[in-house]
Amino acid sequence: MVANPQRRLSVIDAALTVLGDRGGRGLTHRAVDAHAGLPVGTAANYFPSRAGLMLAMAERVFKLLAPSPEDLAEPDEARGEAFPRYVAAVVQRLLARPHLATALIELRLAAARDDAVREVIGPFLRAGVAADVDFHRDRGLPGGSDLVLLAHHAVNGILLDQLTVPLDPEADPVDLARRMAQRLAATAGPSDA
Structure with a gap:
């Protein structure tokens, strides 16, 4: 050891x-x-093992990109505005450290190609989504697990676009994330808590 x-x-x-x-x-x-x-x-x-290194890397990325206490402070705005603010903050944190965001994408690609890596990264990523769903419910935000999963997919798309070849190089990715989250929240049903 x-x-x-x-x-x-x-x-x-x-x-x-x-x-x-x-x-x-x-x-x-x-x-x-x-x-x-x-x-x-x-x-x-x-x-x-490569899988052990990959898991340690995933854990480190999530620790380095964890929201600050200010990011998690109870917002003064209406509940409907909190979700877009949280989602925009995630994109902002990721793009502030692009090598970490790129490493996250690479970790997922490695998991797609290597069963041993998939076996450790898959449960770790799914546990992260479950923690985000719990956070969402604890804050009393609209929607529920479906909204959180949709937001994860949308944020991943925004990151991939920004870190590779942006479809609209003039677009502000943080604003895109905020507007996307507003639209998703507007169509979400009540929380599935």
Whole structure:
């Protein structure tokens, strides 16, 4: 068992940068060691399996992109405006750290190609959606699990568009997310709490 949490974190952060910059094929233990400036074999010592490294990366991305207390503060606006504000804040946080957003997309692509990675990333991502549904219900926001899932899909599309070849290079992705969330919330039924 490896006992240096700071070195482990350095390996994970280096892996995220390598994945975000080079894609799944560029993510090797050797590339992570080189990027982190660590001796060859360090990444493999901490994460013998690719799936284990991928899960640690996913957990780190979600921790780094977690909303601030200000983002989660009870809004003064009407409940109908809180959901669009939360969704826009997610897009803003992700695009402020594009290598992390790209790494998230790459993690999902790796899971699509590798059963071992899929087995650890799939449950982790689904648990994240379930936590978002709980947050949504706890805040008394309109809609429910269906609205949260639709918002996840829409945010993923906005991110993919912005991080690759934007269909409208002049569009503000945060404003797109806010307007999309407003429209989704306007058509949502009561919460399925």
